[in-house]
Amino acid sequence: MARVEFKNIVKVYEDEKRGSFTAVKGSSFVIEDREFVVFVGPSGCGKTTSLRMIAGLERQTSGDIRIGERVVNDLHPKDRDIAMVFQDYALYPHMTIAENLSFGLRNLKRPKDEIERKVKEASSILGLGDMLSRKPRELSGGQRQRVAVGRAIVRDPQVFLFDEPLSNLDAKLRIQMRVELAELHKRLGATIVYVTHDQVEAMTLGERIVVMNEGEIQQIASPTELYNKPNNMFVAGFIGSPAMNFIDARIGGGQALLAGGTAFPLPEAAARALGAYEGKPIVLGVRPEHIYGEAMAPDRAGSAKLEAHVQVVEQLGAESLVYFRVGERMVTARVHPELPVALGARQTFVLDAAKLHWFDPQTEQRIVF
Amino acid sequence: MRSTTSHAAGSGAARFRQFLRNYGWAYAFIAVPVLLFLVFTLYPVGWAFVISFQKYGILKSTWVGFDNYTYMFKDDVFWKSMRNTVIFTIGTVPVNILISFGLAFLIFQLKQRAQTFFKAVLYLPTVASGVTLSIVWIAIFDPTPSGMLNRLLIQLGLDPVIWLGQKSTALFSLMLMSWLGSHGSGIILYLAAMGGIPKSLYEAADIDHASGWKKFSRITWPLLKPTTLYLLVTGVITSFQVFISVYLMTQGGPDFATTTIAYLIYQTAFNFNQFGLASAQAFVLAAVIVIVSVLQFKFFSTDIEY
Numbered sequence: 001m002a003r004v005e006f007k008n009i010v011k012v013y014e015d016e017k018r019g020s021f022t023a024v025k026g027s028s029f030v031i032e033d034r035e036f037v038v039f040v041g042p043s044g045c046g047k048t049t050s051l052r053m054i055a056g057l058e059r060q061t062s063g064d065i066r067i068g069e070r071v072v073n074d075l076h077p078k079d080r081d082i083a084m085v086f087q088d089y090a091l092y093p094h095m096t097i098a099e100n101l102s103f104g105l106r107n108l109k110r111p112k113d114e115i116e117r118k119v120k121e122a123s124s125i126l127g128l129g130d131m132l133s134r135k136p137r138e139l140s141g142g143q144r145q146r147v148a149v150g151r152a153i154v155r156d157p158q159v160f161l162f163d164e165p166l167s168n169l170d171a172k173l174r175i176q177m178r179v180e181l182a183e184l185h186k187r188l189g190a191t192i193v194y195v196t197h198d199q200v201e202a203m204t205l206g207e208r209i210v211v212m213n214e215g216e217i218q219q220i221a222s223p224t225e226l227y228n229k230p231n232n233m234f235v236a237g238f239i240g241s242p243a244m245n246f247i248d249a250r251i252g253g254g255q256a257l258l259a260g261g262t263a264f265p266l267p268e269a270a271a272r273a274l275g276a277y278e279g280k281p282i283v284l285g286v287r288p289e290h291i292y293g294e295a296m297a298p299d300r301a302g303s304a305k306l307e308a309h310v311q312v313v314e315q316l317g318a319e320s321l322v323y324f325r326v327g328e329r330m331v332t333a334r335v336h337p338e339l340p341v342a343l344g345a346r347q348t349f350v351l352d353a354a355k356l357h358w359f360d361p362q363t364e365q366r367i368v369f
Numbered sequence: 370m371r372s373t374t375s376h377a378a379g380s381g382a383a384r385f386r387q388f389l390r391n392y393g394w395a396y397a398f399i400a401v402p403v404l405l406f407l408v409f410t411l412y413p414v415g416w417a418f419v420i421s422f423q424k425y426g427i428l429k430s431t432w433v434g435f436d437n438y439t440y441m442f443k444d445d446v447f448w449k450s451m452r453n454t455v456i457f458t459i460g461t462v463p464v465n466i467l468i469s470f471g472l473a474f475l476i477f478q479l480k481q482r483a484q485t486f487f488k489a490v491l492y493l494p495t496v497a498s499g500v501t502l503s504i505v506w507i508a509i510f511d512p513t514p515s516g517m518l519n520r521l522l523i524q525l526g527l528d529p530v531i532w533l534g535q536k537s538t539a540l541f542s543l544m545l546m547s548w549l550g551s552h553g554s555g556i557i558l559y560l561a562a563m564g565g566i567p568k569s570l571y572e573a574a575d576i577d578h579a580s581g582w583k584k585f586s587r588i589t590w591p592l593l594k595p596t597t598l599y600l601l602v603t604g605v606i607t608s609f610q611v612f613i614s615v616y617l618m619t620q621g622g623p624d625f626a627t628t629t630i631a632y633l634i635y636q637t638a639f640n641f642n643q644f645g646l647a648s649a650q651a652f653v654l655a656a657v658i659v660i661v662s663v664l665q666f667k668f669f670s671t672d673i674e675y
Contacts, residue, residue: 057572078578090569094591103587104577151577 001191002068002158004031004054009063011049023049025215036185036192038206040199045212047195051161054193056080068158083152084161089144091136097147098132104155122150142173162194178204199239211235233364236285236357245331247284251277259327262306267353273369274358285357291333297350304351313341421648437649449625450633453540454609461547462604466597469555477563495553499613506546507618533619536626543614543627555600562596598669602662609658630654
């Protein structure tokens with residue numbers, strides 16, 4: 001296994017008609033040996049391009065890529081000692097599962113008994129034993145997915161690359177495969193780089209997550225750190241479902257004045273840190289699960305209260321999502337299902353003072369204190 | 370009981386009216402080509418089958434049982450033409466498939482605009498009629514020293530050849546015309562099939578240590594097998610029926626060296642007025658084509674899906 005390092009990687013695509021497009025704008029990071037790192041972001045953010053550059057399927061425009069101790073800038077994919085699982089699995093349709101699994105080893109001219117042993121091992125890890133003589137089209141989506149993973153395992157590479165491998169599966173299968181992949185990582189102790197646009201997948205699988213947007217890395221952190229301490233409004237809004245609420249506000253006299261007229265006193269630490277914003281606009285970020293109905297608010301929540309007309313209520317069984325407007329923005333609260341809520345009624349909500357985030361509306365960066 | 374029956378009949382009629390309302394137009398539209406097929410294809414084929422057991426005359430036909438078939442199988446010219454047809458087929462179909470594949474493979478590497486240009490240019494001969502092509506080729510095969518191909522030979526220091534006029538080169542000349550003729554459909558089909566192979570398969574192969582040759586032999590060629598099979602079957606069928614070039618360029622000569630089955634059928638029917646024998650020959654040709662096609666499907670068919 002090995003670590004992977006990006007140093008000032010830039011990728012520019014030149015197109016005759018559309019001009020040039022910068023897919024990755026100077027990324028640098030280190031993926032440690034045996035680490036499971038997930039790249040996440042909306043489509044077009046540069047995450048798949050980054051993965052393909054590690055694989056050698058794309059050449060970076062500038063910067064260095066290191067796998068282990070080697071700079072691999074000019075190495076062909078086959079010489080990088082990586083294995084990749086593709087979004088569409090890329091199984092060879094005319095070969096049996098056994099042939100699919102062994103294709104790479106046969107190209108390497110490994111001894112027959114070694115190939116057989118490795119195919120057997122991989123197929124038993126993934127439960128493919130009785131499918132080895134079948135063709136890919138005779139397999140279900142989940143089974144094909146396993147074959148694609150198996151093909152990577154038999155190669156015993158330094159780094160595993162996964163390009164949105166679960167996106168073609170139905171929701172139930174996706175959850176099952178997610179669990180299997182996490183177990184596989186533990187079992188193989190492999191360095192895994194995994195790309196997805198699904199933040200739930202990222203949160204559940206990644207030891208660390210790289211959040212990207214428009215070709216730039218927004219934050220690299222553990223799932224809990226991303227959730228609790230997002231660097232900026234993009235990360236705050238992207239991680240977590242339903243997304244974090246943003247409320248326009250002003251700071252004045254130690255108080256937060258929210259759009260729509262509500263005001264509440266700031267805790268001391270916050271008041272000190274936000275002093276520089278006195279009289280200026282600021283954005284308050286609060287996650288739906290940190291807004292309570294007044295009747296059920298825990299004591300520690302504090303005195304950040306706001307009143308609003310409830311517009312929509314979604315009963316999800318274990319919880320309810322309540323939607324109301326604060327100023328121009330729609331706000332979602334995830335509340336206890338037994339909280340009495342009447343549609344259209346004016347209701348008082350309590351914001352958990354310890355869980356509030358403050359953002360600079362110009363830079364969109366979180367104000368740290 | 371009685372009321373139930375009449376009720377059922379009534380609902381049956383109502384169902385039929387409903388059916389007509391729903392599907393009447395669809396059936397009307399289908400009826401036109403079906404009728405054309407029945408009148409101009411199925412009926413003549415059936416009638417020809419009947420004639421093949423007759424000594425056919427315009428005014429009077431007599432039943433002769435299997436005489437036409439036995440005569441045919443004893444006829445040297447029939448076997449000669451069968452041999453010519455088989456040689457022509459074996460000599461042209463695989464070569465043409467390889468040429469189409471090679472050209473498609475080269476074109477596939479080009480940029481989109483260049484691809485479109487070559488596709489169009491190479492497809493043009495397919496649109497041209499066989500008659501036009503044959504006339505051009507008669508000029509190319511002109512046996513005098515001023516003939517196009519002969520001039521080339523003389524330039525290379527070789528003797529001119531009577532391309533179509535001698536037994537040793539006549540059939541070869543027709544094959545040469547086929548090799549250099551139309552590969553448009555084959556190229557288009559191969560290009561479409563090549564475009565249909567997911568790029569990720571090649572990327573996976575790159576990671577799997579596959580060399581350029583391995584990618585070609587283990588991925589491209591096997592995945593194009595359905596297209597190759599299609600071209601093989603249709604190519605063999607067309608080649609078994611080769612007629613226009615023979616009719617226009619050699620008239621089956623010299624000494625039956627280029628008489629193909631299709632040309633023999635034409636001659637038997639319209640030069641010798643033996644419609645019964647010609648029909649028998651046609652049915653044997655059809656049977657051969659069916660058998661060969663079935664064998665091709667049996668040995669070359671694949672279950673590829675991607």
